[in-house]
Amino acid sequence: MEVIYTGLRQTPEDIVEAAIQEDVDAIGLSCLSGAHMTLFPEVVKLLKKRKSGDILVAGGGIIPEEDIPKLKKAGIKVVFGPGTPLREIVAFFETAGEGA
Amino acid sequence: MPARKGTAARPRDPVPGLVDSLLKGDKRAAGKLISLIEDDEPEATEAVARIHPHTGRAHVVGFTGPPGVGKSSLINRLVRTLRGRERKVGVVAVDPTSPYTGGAVLGDRIRMADTGVDPGVFIRSMATRGHAGGLALATFDAVRVLDALGMDLVLVETVGAGQSEVEIATRAHSTVVVEMPMTGDAVQTMKAGILEIGDVYVVNKVDLGNADVLVANLKFQLEARDGWTPPIIRTAAIEGRGIDELADALMRHAAFLDETGLRKKREIARARLEILENAQRLLAREVEAGSASGRDFERMAEDVASRRLDPNAAARKLLPTSSRKSS
Numbered sequence: 001m002e003v004i005y006t007g008l009r010q011t012p013e014d015i016v017e018a019a020i021q022e023d024v025d026a027i028g029l030s031c032l033s034g035a036h037m038t039l040f041p042e043v044v045k046l047l048k049k050r051k052s053g054d055i056l057v058a059g060g061g062i063i064p065e066e067d068i069p070k071l072k073k074a075g076i077k078v079v080f081g082p083g084t085p086l087r088e089i090v091a092f093f094e095t096a097g098e099g100a
Numbered sequence: 101m102p103a104r105k106g107t108a109a110r111p112r113d114p115v116p117g118l119v120d121s122l123l124k125g126d127k128r129a130a131g132k133l134i135s136l137i138e139d140d141e142p143e144a145t146e147a148v149a150r151i152h153p154h155t156g157r158a159h160v161v162g163f164t165g166p167p168g169v170g171k172s173s174l175i176n177r178l179v180r181t182l183r184g185r186e187r188k189v190g191v192v193a194v195d196p197t198s199p200y201t202g203g204a205v206l207g208d209r210i211r212m213a214d215t216g217v218d219p220g221v222f223i224r225s226m227a228t229r230g231h232a233g234g235l236a237l238a239t240f241d242a243v244r245v246l247d248a249l250g251m252d253l254v255l256v257e258t259v260g261a262g263q264s265e266v267e268i269a270t271r272a273h274s275t276v277v278v279e280m281p282m283t284g285d286a287v288q289t290m291k292a293g294i295l296e297i298g299d300v301y302v303v304n305k306v307d308l309g310n311a312d313v314l315v316a317n318l319k320f321q322l323e324a325r326d327g328w329t330p331p332i333i334r335t336a337a338i339e340g341r342g343i344d345e346l347a348d349a350l351m352r353h354a355a356f357l358d359e360t361g362l363r364k365k366r367e368i369a370r371a372r373l374e375i376l377e378n379a380q381r382l383l384a385r386e387v388e389a390g391s392a393s394g395r396d397f398e399r400m401a402e403d404v405a406s407r408r409l410d411p412n413a414a415a416r417k418l419l420p421t422s423s424r425k426s427s
C-alpha cells in the first residue's frame with residue numbers, strides 16, 4: 001500500500017485534484033479545526049462532480065460523536081475518532097481495498 | 101492523505117475509452133492510465149501502443165541529485181515559473197518503496213503542492229515497487245501519458261542512487277544535476293560519472309553559504325559536450341532564488357537540441373534502449389513458470405547448473421531461429 005501525504009491545510013479542491021492525479025483508492029481526511037461538517041462533505045461532493053465518486057473517503061480528527069451519523073449520510077464511509085487504535089484503521093483500509 | 105493500493109482494487113476502465121479521454125485532456129483518465137503502467141497490468145501494453153503515436157511534443161527534463169538536496173523544492177518553484185510563462189507542466193516523482201514493508205509514504209507531493217488545482221499542472225508520484233521491465237521504462241511510459249495529455253514540459257524526479265542518473269540522462273531531453281555546498285569541515289564529494297550526464301548543473305541551498313567553492317569546482321571540471329557547455333545555476337529553492345535563470349537555461353538547452361538536430365539523436369538513443377528493454381520483458385514473460393517454454397527454461401537452467409550447457413548457448417535457444425548464430 002502506498003500513502004501520498006499532501007501536507008497540512010489543503011483545500012477540498014486541492015485534495016480532490018491530488019486524488020485524481022494520483023489515482024488513489026481512498027482519501028483519508030483529518031480535521032482538527034471543527035470545520036469537518038463543511039469540509040468533509042465538500043470533498044465527497046467535488047469527487048462526484050469529477051466522476052470520481054468511487055474513491056472512498058474516510059475521516060478522522062476531533063469529531064463529536066453526534067456528528068458521525070451526519071457525516072456518514074453525507075458519504076463519508078468511516079469516521080475514526082480520537083484514540084482509535086491504529087490497528088483498527090489499518091485493518092479498515094486493507095479490507096476496503098479488496099472489497100471495493 | 102490519499103492512499104493507493106498496488107493491486108487492482110477498483111474495476112479498470114477499458115483502455116480505448118481511457119485513451120480517447122486522455123487525448124481530450126481528461127486528468128482522471130491520465131491518472132488511471134498511469135496506474136495501469138505503474139501496476140504493470142496486461143492492459144498497459146495496449147495503452148502505451150495507443151498513446152505512443154500522440155507523443156513527442158513534450159520536452160522531458162530529468163532531475164537527479166543526492167537525497168535531500170532540494171529536487172522537489174526546485175521542481176515546485178520551477179513549475180510555478182513555467183506556468184507564468186504559459187507552459188503546461190507535468191511532473192513524475194519517483195520515490196523509493198520501502199524494501200521492508202513493500203509500502204511507501206510518498207512525500208514529494210508536499211513540496212510540490214503549491215500549484216493545487218491549476219489545470220495546466222499534473223503531478224504524479226510513482227513508487228519503485230516491482231517492475232519486471234525496469235523502473236525507468238515504467239517511469240517514461242508515465243511521461244508518455246503526460247505528453248499525450250498535452251503537457252509542454254514533463255519534469256521527472258528520481259532518487260540519485262545506483263544507476264538511476266544514467267538511466268535518466270539517456271532518456272530525458274535535458275538532464276539537471278542538483279548539488280549543494282557542504283558546510284563546516286565536510287569534504288565536498290561528487291558521485292563519479294555525474295560530470296558527464298548533466299546538461300544543466302544546479303548548486304542549490306546557496307542561502308547556506310559556501311557555494312563559491314562548489315561552483316568553482318564544477319566550472320573547472322565541466323567540459324563542453326556536442327557543442328554545449330553546461331551552465332551552472334545558483335539557486336535557493338526555499339526563497340525562489342535562481343529559478344528564472346534555471347527556466348531560461350532549460351529553454352536555451354531545448355532550443356539548442358532543436359537547432360543541432362540532437363533532439364532526434366536523443367530520441368533514437370532512447371528508442372534503442374526501450375526496444376531492448378521490451379524485448380527483455382517479453383522474454384522474461386515467455387519463460388514464466390507454468391508455460392511450455394517455462395518448463396524448457398527450467399530444464400536449461402538445470403543443464404547450465406550441471407555444466408551440460410553454457411549460459412550463452414542456452415540464451416541463444418531462447419531467441420528466434422534467425423538470430424541464433426553464436427556470439
Ligand SMILES: Nc1nc2c(ncn2[C@@H]2O[C@H](COP(=O)(O)OP(=O)(O)OP(=O)(O)O)[C@@H](O)[C@H]2O)c(=O)[nH]1
Nearest residue numbers: 166167168169170171172173304305335336337338
Ligand atoms: N536552506 C535551504 N534549504 C532547502 C533549499 N531547498 C530545499 N531545502 C530543504 O531541504 C530539504 C529537502 O528538500 P527536498 O526538496 O525534499 O529535497 P529532495 O532532493 O527532493 O529530497 P528527496 O526526494 O528525499 O531525495 C527540505 O527540508 C527543504 O526545505 C534551499 O534552497 N535552502
Ligand SMILES: [Mg+2]
Nearest residue numbers: 171172208257
Ligand atoms: Mg524529493
